[in-house]
Amino acid sequence: MTSFSTDRSYAQGLDAADQLAHFRDRFVQPGWDDVIYLNGNSLGPLPVRTQARIAEIVDQEWGVGLVRSWDKWVHLPRQAGDMLGEQLLGAASGQVIVCDSVTVNLYKLAFAALDYRSGRDVIVTDDDNFPTDRYVLEGVSAQRGCELRMIHSDIDDGVSERALAEALDDRVALVELSHVAYRSGALADMAKLTGLIHRAGALALWDLCHSVGAVPIELDGAGADLAVGCTYKYVNAGPGAPALLYVRDELQHQLRQPIWGWFGQRDQFEMGPRYDPAPGISAFLTGTPDVMGAVAVEEGARLLAEAGLPQLRAKSIALTEYLIALADSSLVPLGFAVASPRDPARRGGHVSLRHDDARQLSHALLRAGIVADYRTPDRIRLAPVPLFNSFTQVWDGMDRLRELAASKSYTDIPPEQPLVS
Numbered sequence: 001m002t003s004f005s006t007d008r009s010y011a012q013g014l015d016a017a018d019q020l021a022h023f024r025d026r027f028v029q030p031g032w033d034d035v036i037y038l039n040g041n042s043l044g045p046l047p048v049r050t051q052a053r054i055a056e057i058v059d060q061e062w063g064v065g066l067v068r069s070w071d072k073w074v075h076l077p078r079q080a081g082d083m084l085g086e087q088l089l090g091a092a093s094g095q096v097i098v099c100d101s102v103t104v105n106l107y108k109l110a111f112a113a114l115d116y117r118s119g120r121d122v123i124v125t126d127d128d129n130f131p132t133d134r135y136v137l138e139g140v141s142a143q144r145g146c147e148l149r150m151i152h153s154d155i156d157d158g159v160s161e162r163a164l165a166e167a168l169d170d171r172v173a174l175v176e177l178s179h180v181a182y183r184s185g186a187l188a189d190m191a192k193l194t195g196l197i198h199r200a201g202a203l204a205l206w207d208l209c210h211s212v213g214a215v216p217i218e219l220d221g222a223g224a225d226l227a228v229g230c231t232y233k234y235v236n237a238g239p240g241a242p243a244l245l246y247v248r249d250e251l252q253h254q255l256r257q258p259i260w261g262w263f264g265q266r267d268q269f270e271m272g273p274r275y276d277p278a279p280g281i282s283a284f285l286t287g288t289p290d291v292m293g294a295v296a297v298e299e300g301a302r303l304l305a306e307a308g309l310p311q312l313r314a315k316s317i318a319l320t321e322y323l324i325a326l327a328d329s330s331l332v333p334l335g336f337a338v339a340s341p342r343d344p345a346r347r348g349g350h351v352s353l354r355h356d357d358a359r360q361l362s363h364a365l366l367r368a369g370i371v372a373d374y375r376t377p378d379r380i381r382l383a384p385v386p387l388f389n390s391f392t393q394v395w396d397g398m399d400r401l402r403e404l405a406a407s408k409s410y411t412d413i414p415p416e417q418p419l420v421s
Contacts, residue, residue: 004322080098116254122149174205179206185351215316234304252280266278320340
């Protein structure tokens with residue numbers, strides 16, 4: 001930060017100048033007096049409009065319209081997908097659809113990519129990728145008799161260009177990487193790494209779970225082939241909300257996904273005897289869509305688009321820069337270290353702090369009214385959300401963490417106590 005003060009009044013001054021501050025009123029307020037929510041990278045807060053829209057679906061579209069409401073519901077996966085694509089993903093219409101979960105969508109795309117690159121028998125990912133990514137790719141590799149080639153990635157800095165280049169050869173069919181590393185928040189250079197992958201003749205599949213709604217994404221501009229991502233984090237679509245799936249336009253008629261369900265069928269209500277995939281991105285649908293989830297995705301994306309992604313990103317950088325500055329001044333002397341990239345151009349929307357007693361401190365934070373989360377082996381993740389959190393909340397949260405660490409008032413918490421967050 002160009003100027004910085006550790007006084008709380010400095011944070012209050014930043015809030016007074018914040019042009020996005022009024023958006024906090026667009027979210028349902030939990031009614032907490034002294035609890036600070038810094039966990040938007042795990043579950044985003046509930047927008048007021050989403051609450052009202054879901055009530056409308058329950059009371060009117062389902063309650064009154066009953067089955068007749070499918071006339072509009074059937075279009076929701078494409079509708080919500082186009083909104084995400086155009087507003088948050090840098091993807092032209094007809095390339096994004098909202099359906100299933102990240103896990104299922106990863107499976108569909110990885111399987112289809114192997115068929116498309118027949119004759120190649122290697123999938124590449126990294127050893128610090130999110131567990132579901134590694135597990136799905138391990139399962140697909142076992143089913144298809146392929147090699148799963150693991151790049152070693154730095155737990156703080158993510159996948160390096162050199163490590164990826166060394167893993168590529170003419171046997172590689174698919175490379176799957178996370179755009180933002182879930183542990184550290186390290187932001188990958190999508191365009192540069194995709195270029196490397198393409199020069200090796202492979203397809204690039206990106207996991208956008210920790211980047212969609214948090215950082216600018218240009219799927220079309222970067223030349224990405226495929227992508228998946230969840231919507232319950234920064235898109236604020238709610239727990240278990242359906243995931244997004246992206247397939248570059250020119251690949252859509254060449255890839256055939258392996259889960260053949262009736263919503264992916266051409267002329268689905270003809271109830272034909274054989275599977276005939278629908279044209280375009282609709283072929284990647286499977287079963288009946290999650291209506292309320294798709295509407296929540298739409299409303300979340302609409303709210304972010306209203307604020308403007310450049311403005312969101314600017315405030316996110318300011319919040320995380322401030323958090324890091326406070327950590328350097330008050331937490332580093334107490335045994336903490338910043339485990340996220342310090343260059344904001346290489347960092348997503350959350351900051352990871354390293355400490356030997358991180359698990360116990362995470363429990364102590366919850367007990368003290370600070371909602372953050374823990375990740376192995378020794379990380380506390382803090383994610384101030386631009387439309388929901390203030391600079392003063394960041395100051396208060398960091399101050400409570402400092403007090404807990406300085407007083408060692410967390411030592412009564414067993415180190416092995418499980419933490420779900």
